[in-house]
Amino acid sequence: MPIIPEGLVRSLQKGEKYVVSENPIIIVEKVEDIPDLVNPVFMEGLPGIGYVGYTTTSYIVKSLNPNEFLKLYMSILPAQVNIRKNGLAELISYTFYYYKGKNRDFVFMLGDAQPANPQDQYLATLLILEILKELGVKEIITVGGYGKGAQPEKPKVYGAATDLEFAEIFSKYGVIFSNTEPEGGIIGITGLLIGLGKLMGFRGVCLMGETSGMFRDPKAAREIIKILSEHYTLDIDMSNLENMIKEFEKFLSVVSEISSAEEKKMRPEKKFSEEFRYIR
Template sequence: MNPTEINILEEVELDNPIFIEALPGIGHVGKLAADHMIDELEATKFAEIYSYYYPPQVFIGEDGIIKNMINELYYLKDIGEDNIDLIILVGNTQGLSPEGQFELCSETLEFVKGYGVSKIFTLGGMATGQQTSENPKVYGAATCEENIESLKEAEIEIRSNDGGIVGASGLFLGLGMRQGIHGSCLMGETPGFFIDAEAARAILEKLAILLNIEVNTDKLEERAEETREMLIKAQQMEQDILNKAAGNDRDDLRYIG
């Protein structure tokens, strides 16, 4: 196979869609928010992404059925008051190495550019190392002043002079910015020790404001319970591989989103 293969399941025409990335990361905050959004708004999967840059493993579900390491693309058409189109990237893994991250993000961005993507939002968690909060803050960063002002209007706290955004959530913004596609990252405050439904709810509510859409979050905790065991197992398997490959050096791939 090629290093990265994108399997198109449905041909679709979209009108300047907004691209949303929400791959697994700290607290699985972004993934949980996007998975809920996909279910609640009944998004349609139209492409699957396979790559040998994923961890060399498969995942075994409770029923014994094997699932591949995979990223998936969903679309929504004419939603919200502004009738916008969305492309949402979710999955059960990110690239295993820095080279893999660049390959996957570059290939995926080139693919969604073909649909006329006009803006990027990346979703993730920001680890505090502290106990959970009932009302977690949402932090933001953006590629241009105009997007910073939009974040401020949504009462998102701007993160500044505080490290970087590692992994897909950072790379998509950086690669997009070089090609004239601007965007923002939303980061939900989370302890980082568990799948955090409250942080996911917080960023989803802010994203809904920014997109001018409505998303019911009542079932978000239920979804968190359903996916918690699966994601923890997958994360542990990936961490075991990283530990063996890097001599227990965990600093290289600490994903914010």
């Protein structure tokens, strides 16, 4: 039985809200009518390690300026509002966009948070997949960070795919598909969209940018955007991202200097006898 009634998304009038369920509370809001989409690809961006997933997809969304068409509110997300521009409050949500590409179309989703427990993560994932199914999506791209502890100079991109053919396609762009990495697998909705999606007939890949995991990492996001823009022939202006990376590198340099100074303070002072082994 579908979580949302069949055909709900397209049948809603613009701006109409529909309470799908009361336990948990799920509200679907249609912001704009959706045209027929041609072989659409889905890409998501959610908070996670190094904010790589959210940074990647939000940058693509800002660059392509797609149409916002749907907002999803769920009581399984944190009970809070975010403070936006000019002090405006906005309920935490998942926002969907569509973009009409040259050869095929795209559906993007940006989310403010993830549910805290596995059961709610499954529920949110199934709801997203039901929406994608209605829109005719068959291909899913999820994005995240792979925390390695140290900050890499040139981040590698690791992948996990639903099938070998899809893995081979992205291997051509330098994506590493390993039996052992990432260690511990892919947690949260980013992983479930691939796992549950496979069971529901979707094809997918998760792309993970190598990062320290300690800071929001635009360098890891850049490597993934390069791959996606080349594979899907997306015209994405990277200049703003390059500026973000310059600021990020300045920040890392300051952090490194502070860390070195603190480390120096922690070193034990040499004893008098060690510094002066003989008298001149």
